[in-house]
Amino acid sequence: MLPESSRHRIRVTVNGQVYEREVEARLLLSDFLRYELGLTGTHVGCEHGVCGACTVQLDGQPVRSCLMFAVQADGREIRTVEGLAPDEERLHPIQEAFWEAHGLQCGFCTPGFLMTVEAFLRENPDPTDEEIREAISGNLCRCTGYVNIIKAVRLAAEKLRAGR
Amino acid sequence: MATRYFGQPIKRNEDPRLLRGRGLYVDDVQLPGMLHMALVRSPYARARIRRIDTSKALAAPGVVAVITHADLPANLQGPLPPLIPHPTLKHHKTQFALAPGQVRHAGEAVAAVVAESRYAAEDAAELVEVEYEPLPAVVDMEKALEPGSPLVHEDIGTNVAAHYTQVVGDVEKAFAEADLVFEEVFRPDRGQAQPMETRGVVAVYDRNLETLTIWDSTQAPIRIRSGLAELYGMRANQVRVIAPNVGGGFGPKIMMFYPEEVLVPWLAMKLGRPVKYIEDRREHFFATNQERDQIHRVQVAVRKDGTILGIKDVFLYDTGAYIPYGLIIPIVASCTLPGPYKIPNYHAEFKAVFTNKTICSPYRGAGRPHGVFVMERIINRIAEELGIDRVEVRRRNLIQPDEFPYDVGLIYQDNAPLRYDSGNYPGLLDKLLKLIEYDQWPARKEQYRKEGRYVGLGLALYVEGTGVGPYEGARVHVEPSGKVWVATGVGTQGQSHQTTFAQIVAEELGVRVEDVEVVTGDTGAFHWGTGTFASRAAVVAGNAVALAARDVKAKALEVAANLLEASVEDLELADGQVRVKGAPQRAVSLGQVAVAANPLRGTIPPGQEPGLEAARYFNPPQSAFSAGGHAAIIEVDPATGMIKILKYAVVHDCGRLINPMVVEGQIHGGVAQGIGGSFYERLVFDENGQLLTTTFMDFLIPTAMEVPDIAIDHQETPSPLNPLGVKGAGEAGVIPVPALFVDAIEDAFSGYGLRFREVPLDPNRLRQALAEAGVPGAGSTAA
Amino acid sequence: MKPPRFRYFAPTSVDEAVELLSTHADAAKVLAGGQSLVPMLNLRLARPEVLVDINRIESLSYLRVEDGHLAVGALARHRMVEKAPEVAARVPVLQEAVRHVGHVQIRNRGTVTGSIVHADPSAEMPAVLALLDGSVRVVGPSGTRDIPWQELFLTYFTTTLGPDELAVETRFPLPPAGAGWSFMEVARRHGDFALVAVAALVTADETGRVKEARLSLAGVGGTPVRPERAEALLAGQALEDDVLAAVADAVREAIEPESDIHASAEYRRHVAGVLAGRALRAAMERARRGGEG
Numbered sequence A: 001m002l003p004e005s006s007r008h009r010i011r012v013t014v015n016g017q018v019y020e021r022e023v024e025a026r027l028l029l030s031d032f033l034r035y036e037l038g039l040t041g042t043h044v045g046c047e048h049g050v051c052g053a054c055t056v057q058l059d060g061q062p063v064r065s066c067l068m069f070a071v072q073a074d075g076r077e078i079r080t081v082e083g084l085a086p087d088e089e090r091l092h093p094i095q096e097a098f099w100e101a102h103g104l105q106c107g108f109c110t111p112g113f114l115m116t117v118e119a120f121l122r123e124n125p126d127p128t129d130e131e132i133r134e135a136i137s138g139n140l141c142r143c144t145g146y147v148n149i150i151k152a153v154r155l156a157a158e159k160l161r162a163g164r
Numbered sequence B: 001m002a003t004r005y006f007g008q009p010i011k012r013n014e015d016p017r018l019l020r021g022r023g024l025y026v027d028d029v030q031l032p033g034m035l036h037m038a039l040v041r042s043p044y045a046r047a048r049i050r051r052i053d054t055s056k057a058l059a060a061p062g063v064v065a066v067i068t069h070a071d072l073p074a075n076l077q078g079p080l081p082p083l084i085p086h087p088t089l090k091h092h093k094t095q096f097a098l099a100p101g102q103v104r105h106a107g108e109a110v111a112a113v114v115a116e117s118r119y120a121a122e123d124a125a126e127l128v129e130v131e132y133e134p135l136p137a138v139v140d141m142e143k144a145l146e147p148g149s150p151l152v153h154e155d156i157g158t159n160v161a162a163h164y165t166q167v168v169g170d171v172e173k174a175f176a177e178a179d180l181v182f183e184e185v186f187r188p189d190r191g192q193a194q195p196m197e198t199r200g201v202v203a204v205y206d207r208n209l210e211t212l213t214i215w216d217s218t219q220a221p222i223r224i225r226s227g228l229a230e231l232y233g234m235r236a237n238q239v240r241v242i243a244p245n246v247g248g249g250f251g252p253k254i255m256m257f258y259p260e261e262v263l264v265p266w267l268a269m270k271l272g273r274p275v276k277y278i279e280d281r282r283e284h285f286f287a288t289n290q291e292r293d294q295i296h297r298v299q300v301a302v303r304k305d306g307t308i309l310g311i312k313d314v315f316l317y318d319t320g321a322y323i324p325y326g327l328i329i330p331i332v333a334s335c336t337l338p339g340p341y342k343i344p345n346y347h348a349e350f351k352a353v354f355t356n357k358t359i360c361s362p363y364r365g366a367g368r369p370h371g372v373f374v375m376e377r378i379i380n381r382i383a384e385e386l387g388i389d390r391v392e393v394r395r396r397n398l399i400q401p402d403e404f405p406y407d408v409g410l411i412y413q414d415n416a417p418l419r420y421d422s423g424n425y426p427g428l429l430d431k432l433l434k435l436i437e438y439d440q441w442p443a444r445k446e447q448y449r450k451e452g453r454y455v456g457l458g459l460a461l462y463v464e465g466t467g468v469g470p471y472e473g474a475r476v477h478v479e480p481s482g483k484v485w486v487a488t489g490v491g492t493q494g495q496s497h498q499t500t501f502a503q504i505v506a507e508e509l510g511v512r513v514e515d516v517e518v519v520t521g522d523t524g525a526f527h528w529g530t531g532t533f534a535s536r537a538a539v540v541a542g543n544a545v546a547l548a549a550r551d552v553k554a555k556a557l558e559v560a561a562n563l564l565e566a567s568v569e570d571l572e573l574a575d576g577q578v579r580v581k582g583a584p585q586r587a588v589s590l591g592q593v594a595v596a597a598n599p600l601r602g603t604i605p606p607g608q609e610p611g612l613e614a615a616r617y618f619n620p621p622q623s624a625f626s627a628g629g630h631a632a633i634i635e636v637d638p639a640t641g642m643i644k645i646l647k648y649a650v651v652h653d654c655g656r657l658i659n660p661m662v663v664e665g666q667i668h669g670g671v672a673q674g675i676g677g678s679f680y681e682r683l684v685f686d687e688n689g690q691l692l693t694t695t696f697m698d699f700l701i702p703t704a705m706e707v708p709d710i711a712i713d714h715q716e717t718p719s720p721l722n723p724l725g726v727k728g729a730g731e732a733g734v735i736p737v738p739a740l741f742v743d744a745i746e747d748a749f750s751g752y753g754l755r756f757r758e759v760p761l762d763p764n765r766l767r768q769a770l771a772e773a774g775v776p777g778a779g780s781t782a783a
Numbered sequence C: 001m002k003p004p005r006f007r008y009f010a011p012t013s014v015d016e017a018v019e020l021l022s023t024h025a026d027a028a029k030v031l032a033g034g035q036s037l038v039p040m041l042n043l044r045l046a047r048p049e050v051l052v053d054i055n056r057i058e059s060l061s062y063l064r065v066e067d068g069h070l071a072v073g074a075l076a077r078h079r080m081v082e083k084a085p086e087v088a089a090r091v092p093v094l095q096e097a098v099r100h101v102g103h104v105q106i107r108n109r110g111t112v113t114g115s116i117v118h119a120d121p122s123a124e125m126p127a128v129l130a131l132l133d134g135s136v137r138v139v140g141p142s143g144t145r146d147i148p149w150q151e152l153f154l155t156y157f158t159t160t161l162g163p164d165e166l167a168v169e170t171r172f173p174l175p176p177a178g179a180g181w182s183f184m185e186v187a188r189r190h191g192d193f194a195l196v197a198v199a200a201l202v203t204a205d206e207t208g209r210v211k212e213a214r215l216s217l218a219g220v221g222g223t224p225v226r227p228e229r230a231e232a233l234l235a236g237q238a239l240e241d242d243v244l245a246a247v248a249d250a251v252r253e254a255i256e257p258e259s260d261i262h263a264s265a266e267y268r269r270h271v272a273g274v275l276a277g278r279a280l281r282a283a284m285e286r287a288r289r290g291g292e293g
């Protein structure tokens, strides 16, 4: 027999907006964001924690949304790729840098990289290439070979430093 | 007119949406009332299905339907249609929508469960009771050929699907005249493309319009549309297939059909509700096509100056349980082997062998890495046997620039003669040697050895057939706003068509790249074409776009000549206008021209079609041949078998470059996949045909820590075969990597007589080989 | 790959958590960082009926240096340990080792204590626990007890923790002042579990000989291994080639690695000896410099 699944009311802040929903305990945070909130910018590539496509920020730190249950986000703050650009006209400097350096091809991995890199550059505004490689090593990209992603992160760091 | 857009590293039109997380991938399609499908898959590689009981699953919460083979309509019960026939493909066995009483590889779909959520569907899938009678599996392609081997398809009495031989010249004579003859066996192992997005299908049937709309992560939406219409007995224009943003393809996303592509639309029609299937990563490992395992036995005849007289390559190609895709891979392997070298006498023979493993179909490279691996290994062996530098041996055998078009003497995958259109291979080699500083290598290597470090340089050259036919088409349309709308049939999986095609149009029509909107992969927008594969989109569709744009230009000039009361020869297109040369104030905007070309009243000249629009097709007479060379410097720690790539260099010639930034990106990605396939990624099957690597914890895709920086230099030898002079670039990056990878490692340990014949290597295999060769620090081989 | 159904509880105190665990006994599992448990749920390789999520027990989120120990609360994430200045200063080998655990996104969630009680023999944290002769503090229905590492690990993914017990703290004794240390790992890719990892701790006398040396290995059998004979061989020795060769042999004798798709037992045995030598040399180098970074 299948065990019962408990249901829970949760209140989560996503990109500054508060959402209240009732969820099944087993609903993954990634599925919650994508299907309950319609924030499909967060992608799902493996559901076992390796590919990093589902990376979102939980209270400002990058985490795998496929390895958390939505119920665990109750009362917490989530930031997804949809919350990165300041408005409809402008992109975030990291997004601009990925654009200029051709840091994406199919774009499937991109949101995960952006959310990882945003937190990384906050902590380390002037990284070496080696540090960049380490920082993004938890995100797989099958298209770019990373060369231009590393270039993009370098460029993003410059832009952010210049804007500060 | 000076080039403004063509050839420039222009930022991509597609990026802003993708960067904001607003792409539309199949799993992003959400429709009211949508149901979700999960599949029950065989745990056995070969088994008879005795009984299936779906009653418990049907009773589970949220379940709407449970389907087995017996529940399918007759048109979906038989084998699915074969994709690419070949005269020697005697047994064109194809897969089923759901297994009919027998399964032939682990992971084959046995039943489909449809429920209100994927969670509920997976719950219920566990409740479908299938009684299997496991049978001995055929796993190893050599054993599959032994008498008494179990048969994957019992009705044909053999595991050989096809046996094909092509011969150039007189191979026996070449061997008789040779100074040196040797034989080698090479075994590239199985791998998989593993795009970051798995496969997915969403379908909805509209009863009012009697139309079926399908979002499919396919590389060939038009083919899927036509095939499905035929299968369901519908008119083609009742079926619309959209390949929205696709999260990487690399080959396996072009198939006809994956079972899910047939089941989901049928279920949507049957149940009257939209249905979605998103493959999960574990399923992707055994349900999406694989590739790469071959066994080559090659004999070589050489003159003592190092020139090759003849090659006899006899190989086995493991096609897995079915062979929908025909013989493309082994034919490409045979045809890629000669590469940039003159092989006057060549015997290429293969058998395509069935095994109880997942189906094989082209994965980026599609046999090319095999051909190059075998050829480049041969060259190194010649160098070693004759004591001639490996670069010198290459030089002595290269096709010279004045020998084009060069006829290799074989028939290629497109059934046209394998004839190289243009190239400069010595030029490529020189550039490569310069980029990797080959002249300084002997001294550097000696220095490394003195420091006790094992560092080697590897290199490999290749020629790549790209841009195969039959055709692609495009429609270019100017809106009254002056914006240009382009539709073409090829889909895009990250190859930047929205930008490169826009560049082609911008160049012809004198508009800004961002004012050209390109729609790809939607049969509702353009419905003739074959798909994005074999590095063909830029060549075939790109030229169709150029031809259509040129027609639009001609028409714009004609219409504008009327408006401006000037003659066509005095006009030019620039800055979104048609204007009089030397008198730019006399101008009309392209938008005005578009309006004038489609007037509500008045007249248009007889014979002129309305609107500023043209559709054109491009049918290449044969493939265009790109070429290149890669080199790398790799360090090995003999005690652990771990490697570090110190330097990686690429020289590449894909004819005229539309957007060098895009081409370089394609190369980077290819190289990374090549590195994966050389040292990290291997699909491991046990003796029962069970796949042991079904997660990213076991199948190791390189991360940013494993892929080095990549230096790239270009050479541009335009193709004379198409108006743009372009050649394909999509697969190049991956092709030579395994070959140069083992070359570098052998070089690092030169003097120890190491010869690698298998890829991928890994730390375990490498350390073991070094230990067997007696390399200090690698330890003994005794347990 | 969606997790099976379960009932979910998020207690806010240790007592509450322990009560839930004892009520549901074998049917329940603790959910800490979830970086090992959730993948297993998604793959349906684990099917607990009840999940007891300890992430709301804020009192367990701490790092403290106290009475000769680094005490790591059960909610202390890998990342917290990685970035804590007191860890860098007092237990640098732990800091080095923790950086080998997965990637930043994993370390932001995964807990050190979860890593240890999960008892993956290829994991870094258990090997460091063994190196430092540490223990895990657990609370169960019958109270609190400390389990020394030797009594904790039984075999692959198996510990002596009862199903109704909650690990609340991992206790790493501080290495002796001036001890040199090293952590070395061979993994297929950066961030992967170790094929073999070796941690070493060395104190040296004035002449540069070993006073005391400790080695601890991961990836070489069902549990972390301290090769006692190898450690004993080192006492009073200078790290000459022949000594290290004997140590390597002793290390290889002390372990029972298994073969899997990533490496053969023979490979692991060989590399264990190699890394032991390299780790000892690096640790000695640090010991000579007075135990500084």
Ligand SMILES: Cc1cc2nc3c(=O)[nH]c(=O)nc-3n(C[C@H](O)[C@H](O)[C@H](O)COP(=O)(O)OP(=O)(O)OC[C@H]3O[C@@H](n4cnc5c(N)ncnc54)[C@H](O)[C@@H]3O)c2cc1C
Pocket: A048, A049, A050, C029, C030, C031, C032, C033, C034, C035, C036, C037, C038, C039, C054, C074, C100, C101, C102, C103, C106, C109, C110, C111, C112, C113, C114, C115, C116, C117, C118, C120, C122, C123, C124, C125, C161, C165, C166, C167, C168, C191, C192, C193, C194
């Ligand atoms: C991509 C990836 C790479 C990784 N690489 C590495 C690596 O290189 N090295 C490595 O060591 N790990 C690695 N991990 C695993 C990661 O470190 C886990 O965080 C760790 O193994 C478990 O800690 P956790 O807090 O996440 O535990 P959970 O996943 O929450 O739990 C793991 C197990 O321990 C039990 N448990 C947890 N906490 C307690 C407690 N306080 N009391 C009682 N029982 C408890 C749970 O019930 C469960 O059975 C990787 C994970 C991923 C996804």
Ligand code: FES
Pocket: A043, A044, A045, A046, A047, A048, A049, A050, A051, A052, A053, A054, A055, A064, A065, A066, A067
């Ligand atoms: S989907 Fe979460 S890490 Fe891959």
Ligand code: FES
Pocket: A103, A104, A105, A106, A107, A108, A109, A110, A140, A141, A142, A143, A144, B196, B247, B248, B494
């Ligand atoms: S851009 Fe396609 S996976 Fe990264």
